Amino acid sequence: MTNANKDFYHVDEVAKILDIKKSTVYSYASKGLIERLPDPHRLLRGGKYSRTSVDQLARQKQAAAEAGRSINDVAEGIGVSAGKVRKVIEELELDVKKVEAPFEKASYRFAITPEQEEAIAEHLQKRNTTRPKRNQLYLQQLDAALYQSYQIAGDQFVRLREHPERGYGFFLEHEQFITLQEGLNLYELKPRYSIHSRRKKDGPGFTDIDVLFGTPEFYQILDVLLATCGVENFNVEIMGGKYELRSGMAAILGMRLQIRKQ
Structure with a gap:
């Protein structure tokens, strides 16, 4: 034969x-x-x-x-994790087809077309080039940070906010507003932590976390960043109704935050 x-x-x-x-x-x-x-x-x-x-x-x-490349192959080609590619597919609402693949663990896989792969790469590139370059939460003239926590009495605390007419200060009970200087001088408010730290080199390996503005998680994460990193080591930019926040201390915290406003 x-x-x-x-x-x-x-x-x-x-x-x-x-x-x-x-x-x-x-x-x-x-x-x-x-x-x-x-x-x-x-x-x-x-x-x-x-x-x-x-x-x-x-x-x-x-x-x-022939139907298209797998998510893992696309991720490897772009130089990102497969998880990031999946997230971009969801964000762009791409109609990625499933194809039969008995050789895969799930017996199928997603097939990304060249056009979809190009859209994914462009989206990731745009995200990287539009990352915030400075920390807009830091109020240099006041040496304070927006939403920073201040001790008011015992274990009670208030956060620094912006009043549309009176500037930066604190909302007390019954929506009473006092300016930052009034809080420091008359009410003897004190910051719960220092917002400064020695500038550190950026590190690799960021993880995106989507946090809704105003939730307890938002303030908990912000307190950790302010107290642990200092305003010198993470950047925030307010764009299109969103706080784009990126920690520059990946070696310590390993995260980049995208905070959505309500």
């Missing part, structure tokens, strides 16, 4: 046809993705495999490749 007409492949041929390692050939056979034929006399090292089943799987892999 000639090589072109035989009804089986040996392990090296399967690995070459499917573009996989020989160890993966054995794994595919154990999972039933390809059929390993009986070889009672062990004439071929590594076994022999049904030509029909191997050719069928090769066609499925080719069809999946």
Whole structure:
């Protein structure tokens, strides 16, 4: 029987046809993705495999490749995590198709077209180039930070806010407003923590966290950043009704925040 007409492949041929390692050939056979034929006399090292089943799987892999690249492949090509690619797909509401992929753990995978991949890359590039360059929460003339926490009495505290007419200060009970200077001089308010820290070099590895403005989580995270990082080590910019906040101390906190206003 000639090589072109035989009804089986040996392990090296399967690995070459499917573009996989020989160890993966054995794994595919154990999972039933390809059929390993009986070889009672062990004439071929590594076994022999049904030509029909191997050719069928090769066609499925080719069809999946032609439909588009996988999320992992796109992420690797752009240089980001697969999780970031998934998040951008959701943000852009891209209609990414599922294709049959029995060789994948879930038996299918998403196929990203070249046009969709380009849109994802552009979105990530725009996000990187529009990151905040300075901390707009820091009020240099007052040496204070917007929403900074101040001790008022016992274990009670208030936060520095902006009044549309009277400037920066504090809202007390019954919506009474006092300016920052009134709070410091008349009420003897004191900051609960210092907002300054030695400038540190930026580090790799940021994680996006979406936090709704005004929630307890928002203030808890902000207190940690102000008290631990200082205004010198994270940036905030208010754009389009959003606070874009990025910690420059990834080595310590490892996060970049996107805070949505209510």
